[in-house]
Amino acid sequence: MSVGIIMLVHTAFGRAEQVARHWSAAGCPLVIHADKNVPAKTYDAFVRALSDLPDIRFCERHRCEWGTWGLVAATQSAAQMMLDEFPQVRHVYLASGSCLPLRPVQELIDYLAARPQTDFIESATTAEVPWTIGGLDQERFTLRFPFSWRKQRFLFDKYVQLQRAVGFKRRIPNGIVPHMGSQWWCLTRATLSAILEDPDREVYDRYFRRVWIPDESYFQTLVRLYSQQIESRSLTLSKFDYQGKPHIFYDDHLQLLRRSDCFVARKIWPFADRLYRAFLTEQGEAMKRTEPNPGKIDRIFAKAVERRTRGRPGLYMQSRFPVEGRENGLTSAQYSVFEGFSELFENFEDWLARTTETRVHGHLFAPERAEFAGGQPVINGALSDSAALRDYNPRAFLANLIWNTRGERQCFQFGPRDNQAIEWDIAKDPNAQISVITGAWAVPLFKSTKDFIEIRREAARLQQIESQHLNVLRSQWAKARIRIWSLADFTEAPMEPLQTIIDEIGHQERRGLAQVPRMVDLTGFGQFLQALKNQGMHPYLMGDFPVSTGGIGQPSTAPPKPYLVR
Amino acid sequence: MKLAQSYRMRLRRKRAQVRAFRKHFALRPVADRTRRIRPGEILLFSTFRDEYIRLPYFLKYYRELGVSHFLMVDNDSSDGGRGFLAEQEDVSLWTTKASYKGARFGVDWLNWLQRKYAHGHWTLVVDPDELFVYPFCDTRSIRALTDWLDVSQVRSFGAMLLDMYPKGRIDAVPYQMGQDPLEIAAWFDPGNYTIEKNHLYGNLWIQGGPRARVFFPDNPRRAPALNKIPLVKWNKRYTYVSSTHALLPRGLNLTYDEWGGEKASGVLLHAKFLDTFTRKAEEELQRRQHYAGSVEYRAYAENLRNEPELWCKWSEKYINWRQLEILGLMSKGNWA
Numbered sequence: 001m002s003v004g005i006i007m008l009v010h011t012a013f014g015r016a017e018q019v020a021r022h023w024s025a026a027g028c029p030l031v032i033h034a035d036k037n038v039p040a041k042t043y044d045a046f047v048r049a050l051s052d053l054p055d056i057r058f059c060e061r062h063r064c065e066w067g068t069w070g071l072v073a074a075t076q077s078a079a080q081m082m083l084d085e086f087p088q089v090r091h092v093y094l095a096s097g098s099c100l101p102l103r104p105v106q107e108l109i110d111y112l113a114a115r116p117q118t119d120f121i122e123s124a125t126t127a128e129v130p131w132t133i134g135g136l137d138q139e140r141f142t143l144r145f146p147f148s149w150r151k152q153r154f155l156f157d158k159y160v161q162l163q164r165a166v167g168f169k170r171r172i173p174n175g176i177v178p179h180m181g182s183q184w185w186c187l188t189r190a191t192l193s194a195i196l197e198d199p200d201r202e203v204y205d206r207y208f209r210r211v212w213i214p215d216e217s218y219f220q221t222l223v224r225l226y227s228q229q230i231e232s233r234s235l236t237l238s239k240f241d242y243q244g245k246p247h248i249f250y251d252d253h254l255q256l257l258r259r260s261d262c263f264v265a266r267k268i269w270p271f272a273d274r275l276y277r278a279f280l281t282e283q284g285e286a287m288k289r290t291e292p293n294p295g296k297i298d299r300i301f302a303k304a305v306e307r308r309t310r311g312r313p314g315l316y317m318q319s320r321f322p323v324e325g326r327e328n329g330l331t332s333a334q335y336s337v338f339e340g341f342s343e344l345f346e347n348f349e350d351w352l353a354r355t356t357e358t359r360v361h362g363h364l365f366a367p368e369r370a371e372f373a374g375g376q377p378v379i380n381g382a383l384s385d386s387a388a389l390r391d392y393n394p395r396a397f398l399a400n401l402i403w404n405t406r407g408e409r410q411c412f413q414f415g416p417r418d419n420q421a422i423e424w425d426i427a428k429d430p431n432a433q434i435s436v437i438t439g440a441w442a443v444p445l446f447k448s449t450k451d452f453i454e455i456r457r458e459a460a461r462l463q464q465i466e467s468q469h470l471n472v473l474r475s476q477w478a479k480a481r482i483r484i485w486s487l488a489d490f491t492e493a494p495m496e497p498l499q500t501i502i503d504e505i506g507h508q509e510r511r512g513l514a515q516v517p518r519m520v521d522l523t524g525f526g527q528f529l530q531a532l533k534n535q536g537m538h539p540y541l542m543g544d545f546p547v548s549t550g551g552i553g554q555p556s557t558a559p560p561k562p563y564l565v566r
Numbered sequence: 567m568k569l570a571q572s573y574r575m576r577l578r579r580k581r582a583q584v585r586a587f588r589k590h591f592a593l594r595p596v597a598d599r600t601r602r603i604r605p606g607e608i609l610l611f612s613t614f615r616d617e618y619i620r621l622p623y624f625l626k627y628y629r630e631l632g633v634s635h636f637l638m639v640d641n642d643s644s645d646g647g648r649g650f651l652a653e654q655e656d657v658s659l660w661t662t663k664a665s666y667k668g669a670r671f672g673v674d675w676l677n678w679l680q681r682k683y684a685h686g687h688w689t690l691v692v693d694p695d696e697l698f699v700y701p702f703c704d705t706r707s708i709r710a711l712t713d714w715l716d717v718s719q720v721r722s723f724g725a726m727l728l729d730m731y732p733k734g735r736i737d738a739v740p741y742q743m744g745q746d747p748l749e750i751a752a753w754f755d756p757g758n759y760t761i762e763k764n765h766l767y768g769n770l771w772i773q774g775g776p777r778a779r780v781f782f783p784d785n786p787r788r789a790p791a792l793n794k795i796p797l798v799k800w801n802k803r804y805t806y807v808s809s810t811h812a813l814l815p816r817g818l819n820l821t822y823d824e825w826g827g828e829k830a831s832g833v834l835l836h837a838k839f840l841d842t843f844t845r846k847a848e849e850e851l852q853r854r855q856h857y858a859g860s861v862e863y864r865a866y867a868e869n870l871r872n873e874p875e876l877w878c879k880w881s882e883k884y885i886n887w888r889q890l891e892i893l894g895l896m897s898k899g900n901w902a
Contacts, residue, residue, distance in 0.1 A: 241900050245717055252705035269710055300902050308900030311828040315894045316761055318726040318793060319822045319831035321770055328826040381757025382776070382880040386783035392773075393760035403894060404757040 003028050003109050003186075004089035006078040008071070009097035010035035010064060012270035013046045016097035020050055022280050026105030028093075029055040029086040033074040036063040057081055067149050071183070071215040072208065076196065083193055090116060093186045098267040099236060100249075100279055108235075108263045112186070119191050119227045122181030122234045123220040140212035141178040142169045149212070170210075173203045176221055183215040184236035184266065187223065194226035195219065237262040237294050239301040242309055247301050254278055256300070262292040314431075316399055330429040331402040336411040336505060337426055337433065337480075340440025340487070343415070345517035349373075355515065356505045358409040364401070365394065365418035380404040387419075394422040402431070409505065416441050416465035423472050432480035434473065435501050438466060439487040439542025443520055446528045452535075460537045467541065488543025491522065579814040582677060582805040589674035592664035593639065597652040600637070600683050607634035608708050609800075610690045611680060613672035614640060617694040618647030619842065622744045624694045625654065631698065632707035633690060637683060639675045641666050658683075670808075677805050684800035688712040691796050691810050692834060697748070698725060698796060699887050700832035701898040708797075714901055715799070722813065723797040724821030725832035728754050728895060729775045730884065731839040731876040740841045747837035748884060754835075755779065756882040756893045759792065767812040769793060769819035776839075776876040781865040790862055794834055795821055830899030833890050839876060 005023045009016045009032060020030055030053070034043050043061075050056055059078045064070040075094060082092055091112045101108070112118075126137045143163045147155040162168075172178065187195075198204065204222060208214040223230060237260060239247040246267045249257060251274040257265055258278075268275055311320045314332025322328070342348040342362070353360040353373070362371030370385040372378075377385050381404030383397070384390075390397045402410060414426075426432045441462045445455050473482050481504070485497060495516065526545040533539070603609065610633045614621070625636065640648045640661040651659045662675065669675050680689060690708070692698060700711055700723070715723060730751040732739060739750045759774035770793050778789035794810045798818060805814050812819055823829045843866075850863045882893070890896045 243718070247902060248714060248717070250702070250706050250710055252702060269713065271707070271709060304898065304900045304902035307828055307898060308823075309827045311823065311826050311897075312894060315828075317759075317828075317831075317894050317897065318724050318761070318770060318772060319829040319897050319899065320827065321761055321763065321822045321824060322826045323824045326824065326826045376879075378779070378878045378880050380880055382755035382779060382878055382882075383758045384779045384783060386779075386786075388784050389758075389778060389782075389786045392786035393762070396760040400757050400759070 002086075002088055003091045003093055003105075003112055004082045004086050005030050006075065006082060006092060006094045007032045007097060007099075008035075008064070008074055008078075008094075009033065009046075010038060012097060013042060013049075015268070015270050015276065017046065017049050018276060018280055019095075019097070019100060020056065021053065022101060023105060024053045024056060026109070028105060028109075029057075029082070029089060031057045031059050031078040031082045031085075033059050033078045034061055035074075036061040036070075055086065057085055065148060065150070067213045067215075069209045069214055072218045075215070075219070079192055080196055083189060083196070090189050091186055092189065092192055093235070093264075094184055095236065095264060096184070096266060098270070099184070099264050100266070100268045100275060101264050102237075102257055102260065102279055103263050111263070115231075117188065117190075117228045118231050119185070119187045119223055119229065120231045120233060120235045121185035121187060121220060121223050123179040123223060123230060123232050124181055126178055126180055138178075139164075141172060141217070143212075144168075144170060144210040145212040146210060170207070173207050174200060176204075177224065178217055179220040179224055180217045181220045181232070182234040182236070182238055184234050184238055184264075185219060185223075186235050187219070188228075191223060191227045195222045198222070198225075235263045235292065237265040237292070237297065238267070239297065241301070242305045247304075249275060251275055253297075256297055260292065260294045260297055261290045262294055314399060314403055316396065329431065330425060331399055331431045333402055333406055333409070334431045334433065335402055335409060336435070336501070337414050338411065338435055339414045340437030340490075341435070342413045343440040343443045343520075344437055344487070344490070345519055348517050349413070351515065351517040352411060355502060356409070356411070358411050358505065359405065361410065361412040363415060363418050364398075364412040365390070365414060365420075365422055367417065367419065370397075371413075391419055391421065394419060395425045398422060398425065411505075416462040416469065420465060420469060423469055424477075427472050427475070427478040427480055427482070430479045430481075433501070433504060434480050434482045435497070436470070436473065436482070436484045437487055437490045438470065438484060439463075439539065440490075441466065442487070442529070442539060442542055443522070443525070446522075446525055447520070452531070456532060456535050456537050459532055459539060463537075463539060463541055470541075486541065486543030488545055491519070494519065575814055575816060578807065579803070579805050582674075582807055582814065583681065585670070586674045586677035586681065586805070589664070589669045590678040592662045592669070593660040593675055593678070594662065596640070596648060596659040596661050597657065599635070599655070599658045602656075603635050603683065603687075605686065608632060608688045608690065608712060609634065609684055610636045610692065611676045611684070612636070612638050612692055612694060613666075613675060614638065614643065614647065614694045615666070616643045616645045616647065616846075618643065618645040618650060619741065619743045620694045620747070621647050621650060623746060625657075626744075627697055628690070628692075629656070631703065632709045637679050639672065639679070641672070673806050673809060680800055680804075681802045685802040687800055688715075689798055689800045691798075691806070695747070695836060695838045696727070696796075697835040697837065698832060699835055699890065699896070700725065700797075701830060701887060701891065701896070701901055703832075703887055711901075712797070712799070721799045722795050722818040722821055723830070723832065724793070724795050725797065725834045726759075726772055726895065727792040727794050727836045728833045728890075729777055729792075729836045729838065729876075730754050731776055731881075733877040733881070735875055736839045737841040737844050747840060748835065751837045751839055752884050753877055753881040754884060756880070756895070759895075760786075764812070767807065767814070767819050768816045769795070769812045770822055771811075776881075777862075779878075780876055781862075781869050788861055788865075795819065796834060797832075828897040828899055830901050831896045833887070833896045835884070 005028050023030055047058055059081045062070045062074045064074055147159055149156050208218045241247055249265055249268050251272050254274060310328060313329030349360045359373050361373045364370045369387050370390050372385055381400055383400055445459055526547045529539050529545055530547045610628055636657040638651055638657060638659050642663045648661060651657045666672060731753055732750050733753055741750055755775045759772055762771045764771050771791055772793040773789045778786055782789040791811050795813060796810050807814055847863050847866045851867050
């Protein structure tokens, strides 16, 4: 009893010949089908090249185009010939010219001999697998597909639409249940001959002729009628990408293929010399008798598909430039934006860096330059602090910074003095944590020794900018985690909000804050605001500060007490 | 509107073809071996001027990647490079004394040669100082890549220009003929690139890198474009419109994904900043044959006179394509 190999060939005949010799050397009878599109000259040369092999036949040729009936017809012809001419064959293995046996053929023969009743064919009902490409799953069995998907896409699509519009539905003959799966199978003589000699075969053939991609469903469906025992998996390792085309194996997959313990792999790049040499000539490994284990290859290809369809979030590069809304994350990691904190606290940046062990920058969008942590002129990724470079594309600047520092959380200061062009990007970014003390920009003005007229003008300008900015943060499109306090509210009880923000950043022992940042002395701030009011400029973003004392939270008589919050 | 624009693009494409036809009269064949080109071979097109010192390594690099035939245009070299190339069995060489600028920086000449010889071939258009890197280039030939692109029904492949530079003064270590230029210019900027979409041609416009950082920190708009589409399954209807930054028909420029995924892409390692550069910059300044009145070279010359160092603390040293992939400068896409 032996295994018969059906080989479907349409290109790379040199390789097909090599593989055919390999099968033949192990005593497997072969039936080869060559695509009718192959020129006579090439075909004749191929037949001649193999003429010295015993037990090799060439079957009637059909025109094979992807997704059409020709492939099934070819398989039928070859299978019929195999059963008729080689009575010693018990299992028939369907392979292609670009398949490569990875284990000694004898191991496959033994494996199948130990399972004489088993049909190896992937066969699943359409409702239960998400394999299909292009949204046609059940419909591929209920509509008609006379047009080629590759060459007549327009007609293909229009005809599908038309059938849907008029509600056309084909009747599935004899109540068979459509199944699908990999087109590469290995069936027993009993099952295969039952399928080929079915009295209703004419009916099935007529039906499947107009099904879409029948080579993935004809045998997969009919095998359910006759098989004694189905193992729903393919013995051929064959992975498909998201467009439904097979992944190709190259020389650098050698170790991966070796360790997969699969019997046959497809599809192999015809110029992968090392693979062909390794698997077709270096034989005689010890019998392993292990089950195929393609897990690792599966993972690599699954990852490749994910890279192609989802990409790396927060990365903008030459071959990934998503339109708005499809970024799948505007930035690659979480970061924090602080507005008004470094104005209110004298040593806020140092304190924050120490407490959270994150990288704390100054005002990255300051008009003079990007104030990187530690005053560096260039930072990760060779990102420059030049304001002109940054403002040329602020969004790219931020995305680059976050991408370049993956693995280390970034914090930076922001305020109404800074370039506001970035505000929508951070407000819409779910990775941003934005904490705002409104009106805190007035504190440096209050401390300033500049001319009061100038201060008044600046205060009016900053207030207007921040007011606009708050509208952005409060808009319905804002997706960041945003917290806003007025200066008055914040100074009244500063530790609680600080604790919340720090907790959210996530690093630190849960002991509460050991150290607190030092708040600017706000004595006289109330009068300062009143003076602005007296000049006709009403500062309202900082909340209510009584005129008489400094800040509410800070009695003007005593220095601020240290406070701790649980 | 859309129709009108399509028609406008068609006119531009036709105009580029007419230009290529007009300019080709200036090309004089030195060694025409194009009859040796076989179907399916990968062809390389390039123009050069006084690059003899780079040519031996250039040929070696691309031969090893699997380029079968080189079609080169010599723009009035005086350093012996022409003679060297004329002797190479896999090179077809033309020469011209015509203006580089007048031929739109060589595009017209190459468009003509591609139209004539490259129909149906995968073609690589690179300068002698550009080394093409693509996913798995250390284990798979370009043929593996183009076969895969064929199966995926992709016609063009993007590879952004990545400026390489040495650590220290760029003229400190002299480059020797035949040497791998990356031994000297081993460093690059890993993450300071900005991208915008060009809505006219649909290509991306990438700027940044050391040239923007050092030469154009106050005027980034003038920084040179780094986006390139050097590998194309050529059809005689195609034409490059502005260097290799953009092609017509516009569909060829869509080498990027807009729905969040990543298409496969490569990198052109641009080993321009060697000791040869300082001299070249001075010379080009005299010739004024480069883009926008050679503004680029003017900026270089000024900066390099003072402080010819591009290296900074955050520069990255080149290792291999996987490093570029991890940094996000190129992508495997779904090629595995």
